[in-house]
Amino acid sequence: MPAQSMTRPQDRVHAGALMQRAAGGLSLALTLLFSLFASAWASAQNIESVRLHRAPDHTRIVFDLKGPVDHKIDRLSNPDRIVVDLTDARLDFDMNSLSLSRSPINGIRVGRHEAMTRVVFDLNDSVRPRSNLLKPIDPHGWRLVIDLFDTDPEPVRSMEKIVEQQEGPRPMIVAIDPGHGGEDPGAIGPGGVREKDVVLQIARRVYRLMDAAPGIQPVLVRDGDYYVPLAERRRIASEQHGADVFISLHADAFTDPRANGASVFALSNRGATSARAAYLARMANDSDRVAGVYEEEKDNSGLMGVLADMTLSGSMAHSLYMGKELIEEMGSFTRLHGNRRQVEQANFAVLREPSMVSVLVETGFISNPEEARKLQTAEHQDRIARAILNGVRRYFEHHPAPGSWFAEQRRNGGGSVASHRIQPGETLSAIARRYSVTEAALRDANNISGDLIRVGQELKIP
Numbered sequence: 504m505p506a507q508s509m510t511r512p513q514d515r516v517h518a519g520a521l522m523q524r525a526a527g528g529l530s531l532a533l534t535l536l537f538s539l540f541a542s543a544w545a546s547a548q549n550i551e552s553v554r555l556h557r558a559p560d561h562t563r564i565v566f567d568l569k570g571p572v573d574h575k576i577d578r579l580s581n582p583d584r585i586v587v588d589l590t591d592a593r594l595d596f597d598m599n600s601l602s603l604s605r606s607p608i609n610g611i612r613v614g615r616h617e618a619m620t621r622v623v624f625d626l627n628d629s630v631r632p633r634s635n636l637l638k639p640i641d642p643h644g645w646r647l648v649i650d651l652f653d654t655d656p657e658p659v660r661s662m663e664k665i666v667e668q669q670e671g672p673r674p675m676i677v678a679i680d681p682g683h684g685g686e687d688p689g690a691i692g693p694g695g696v697r698e699k700d701v702v703l704q705i706a707r708r709v710y711r712l713m714d715a716a717p718g719i720q721p722v723l724v725r726d727g728d729y730y731v732p733l734a735e736r737r738r739i740a741s742e743q744h745g746a747d748v749f750i751s752l753h754a755d756a757f758t759d760p761r762a763n764g765a766s767v768f769a770l771s772n773r774g775a776t777s778a779r780a781a782y783l784a785r786m787a788n789d790s791d792r793v794a795g796v797y798e799e800e801k802d803n804s805g806l807m808g809v810l811a812d813m814t815l816s817g818s819m820a821h822s823l824y825m826g827k828e829l830i831e832e833m834g835s836f837t838r839l840h841g842n843r844r845q846v847e848q849a850n851f852a853v854l855r856e857p858s859m860v861s862v863l864v865e866t867g868f869i870s871n872p873e874e875a876r877k878l879q880t881a882e883h884q885d886r887i888a889r890a891i892l893n894g895v896r897r898y899f900e901h902h903p904a905p906g907s908w909f910a911e912q913r914r915n916g917g918g919s920v921a922s923h924r925i926q927p928g929e930t931l932s933a934i935a936r937r938y939s940v941t942e943a944a945l946r947d948a949n950n951i952s953g954d955l956i957r958v959g960q961e962l963k964i965p
Contacts, residue, residue, distance in 0.1 A: 558729035678740030685730030690756030708888035718908030764840030771848030829894035
């Protein structure tokens with residue numbers, strides 16, 4: 504007879520209680536685990552702002568942070584994609600709102616995981632990723648920068664470098680450099696107007712005018728909303744394009760909104776000519792830090808060696824000559840800062856290139872409500888652009904480079920004629936001394952019988 508299982512009622516009750524306690528323990532553990540996960544997720548920092556900038560050779564994605572964040576970046580293939588893991592971070596930004604135009608990214612996916620957010624960038628082409636966690640610097644807080652460098656970048660749109668052996672007179676090459684860009688907005692004026700946008704608009708107008716002018720071939724150092732390191736700006740102009748002249752465009756700012764007026768600066772070999780010039784140079788030279796330039800891209804050019812080279816080559820003296828022409832042109836239609844008609848000087852890193860005549864033009868104060876309004880208008884931008892063209896052209900006419908179109912015009916006695924726009928306080932004798940001509944020659948060239956001249960009048964220089 505088989506043994507029968509004998510279970511007492513009290514044993515069944517005891518087993519049921521054990522099962523209930525076990526189920527309760529599991530439920531409590533799951534509750535605690537969920538609470539810990541929820542607590543960790545609640546303590547994660549929110550990322551509410553993301554920007555994307557496309558440059559000629561890379562794409563930059565910037566996450567604005569409330570504090571530092573640990574991250575990991577991986578490059579995967581088949582298909583090509585970049586995976587970014589953000590520890591203890593929650594992404595409260597619609598990544599689909601970013602414009603992916605001209606970038607290698609064809610889509611962005613976001614996934615939330617335990618105490619981590621994963622961002623996947625789906626790619627059309629392979630890239631070389633690099634990340635940089637940036638500490639706060641005005642106007643930004645903490646930032647995580649992800650750069651996706653093109654492995655096969657498109658060639659930069661540029662003219663063929665002109666060689667000395669070419670037939671015929673060569674044009675003078677002018678590099679137009681709109682300051683700031685990308686992560687560096689420059690000064691911000693009333694209503695949020697940004698210096699980087701205004702100077703790019705003016706630079707494009709200068710380019711169009713110069714492109715239509717005989718004897719001048721312009722090139723834009725920056726032609727979109729991206730940042731170019733200071734040393735790279737000089738390299739693009741001098742090495743890539745063989746520029747004769749380099750003009751960096753900016754819009755001034757000051758804590759006092761009443762400050763106003765345009766000004767022109769050159770590099771200095773004796774310290775800054777004013778406290779304001781020194782201040783502006785410090786602000787301009789800080790652009791690399793604001794933009795988050797990598798260590799190897801920083802400007803390491805030795806100032807003393809550059810100054811010696813510029814003195815020997817004469818580029819510093821000629822920078823002052825050209826700056827004076829620009830000052831006179833701009834002073835004919837807009838206020839000059841402090842009514843000063845001389846070129847100021849300071850240690851601007853972007854001007855440290857011995858092979859070029861280089862100036863920095865402050866087009867006005869974007870912190871001044873009246874000037875900020877004018878700087879945004881097409882009419883005022885056109886006047887600035889035309890003043891820059893006229894000043895540069897007069898410099899080329901007065902100091903024609905050997906083999907240039909302007910030297911050919913002077914040799915043949917035709918084409919463009921050197922001219923001078925009369926400024927307040929100038930006399931015919933002073934103008935004659937400046938251009939090393941006689942007063943009689945000035946009178947004959949301009950059909951003047953006496954010494955009477957008027958402000959704004961254009962004189963032909965024989």
